Amino acid sequence: MTEPPPVRAQRDVVLVVDDSPDTLSFLTEAIERSGATVLVAVGGDLALALVDEITPDVILLDAMMPGLDGFETCRRLKAKPQLAGVPVIFMTGLSETEHIVKGLSAGGIDYVTKPIAPDEILARIRVHLASARAAQSARAALDTAGRTLFAVSEDGAVLWSTPQAGRLLAGLASDPSGALALPARARDWLRGRLTGTANPLTLTDPGGAAYALSFIGRTPDEILLRLSPEERAAGVERLRARLPVTGREAEVLLWLSRGKSSRDIGEILGLSHRTVTKHLEGIYAKLGVENRTAASIIAARHLQD
Secondary structure (H helix, E strand, O other): OOOOOOOOOOOOEEEEEOOOHHHHHHHHHHHHHOOOEEEEEOOHHHHHHHOOOOOOOEEEEEOOOOOOOHHHHHHHHHOOHHHOOOOEEEEEOOOOHHHHHHHHHOOOOEEEEOOOOHHHHHHHHHHHHHHHHHHHHHHHHHHHOOOOEEEEOOOOEEEEEOHHHHHHHHHHOOOOOOOOEOOHHHHHHHHHHHHOOOOOEEEEOOOOOEEEEEEEEEOOOOEEEEEEEOHHHHHHHHHHHHOOOOHHHHHHHHHHHOOOOHHHHHHHHOOOHHHHHHHHHHHHHHHOOOOHHHHHHHHHHHHHO
C-alpha cells in the first residue's frame, strides 16, 4: 500500500518593509534560510495594500522611510482588525530613547538597531511568533467558550478581542480607518469607571440588539471588558419571537413574569397605570388567558426554554 505523502508544516510568513534594496536582500536571504516565507514592501503604502491580500505572521518595519514613515505605517497597520495580534518589530538606525518609545507607542512590540545581526533578528522573530500564537490560542479558547472579551487602553483604543467580541464591536461602532473602537458613549463610561464605579452600560446595535458592557479587571497596560447580551433585552426579544405580542407588550410581560405589580411595571417602563392595564388586557387576549398569573406562567416557560 502506498504511504500518504508527509504533511508539510505551514511556513511562517514574514513581511519586511524597508526602502533599502540591500537590507531587503539581506533579510530575505536570512529569513528564507530559516524556513519562513518572505513578503517584501519597499514603502508603507505598499505594505498597507499588501496586508489586505495576505496576513503575515510577523512584520519587520523600517522606522525611517521616505513618504509614509514606519511609525505612521505601524499605526495604520495596527488599525486593521486582522493585524491586531500580529507582532511588529521596528528596524532602525536610531537608538535614542524617544524614537524607541515612539515605535512602541505606535504599536510595535520590539526593535532592533542597524546594522542587523541575522541571528538576533531570527531569534526575536521566533520569540514573538511563539508569544503571538499563545495569545491567539488563548483568545480562540475564550471565544469557543462564548466569552466575548476584549481589552482596551485608557483612552478606549481596542488592543485585542476574541473573535466574537470583535464582531459585536464592529456592529456597535464604526471607524473610518476600519479599526475596532468603542462607541463614544462607551469611552465616556470607561472614563467614569476608571475614576470611580459604574454599572454595566447597555449598548444597542443598528438592528436593535442590546449588549451589556462590563468591567472585568485591568493590568498596567490593558483594561479587560466584556460584551454580553443584555438580559432584559434578550428576554424581550425571546418573548417577541415566541409569542404574538408587540415589543411594548413583551416588556410588560417580562416584568410581569418577574413578579412585578402593575404599579412597579409602570415606574420601570415610564408608563401610566392605565396604559399598563391596557397592555395587560391585550396580552391576556393574545395569549388566551384570563389573568396575570396564567400570563406570567406562559412567559416564564418561554424564557426558561
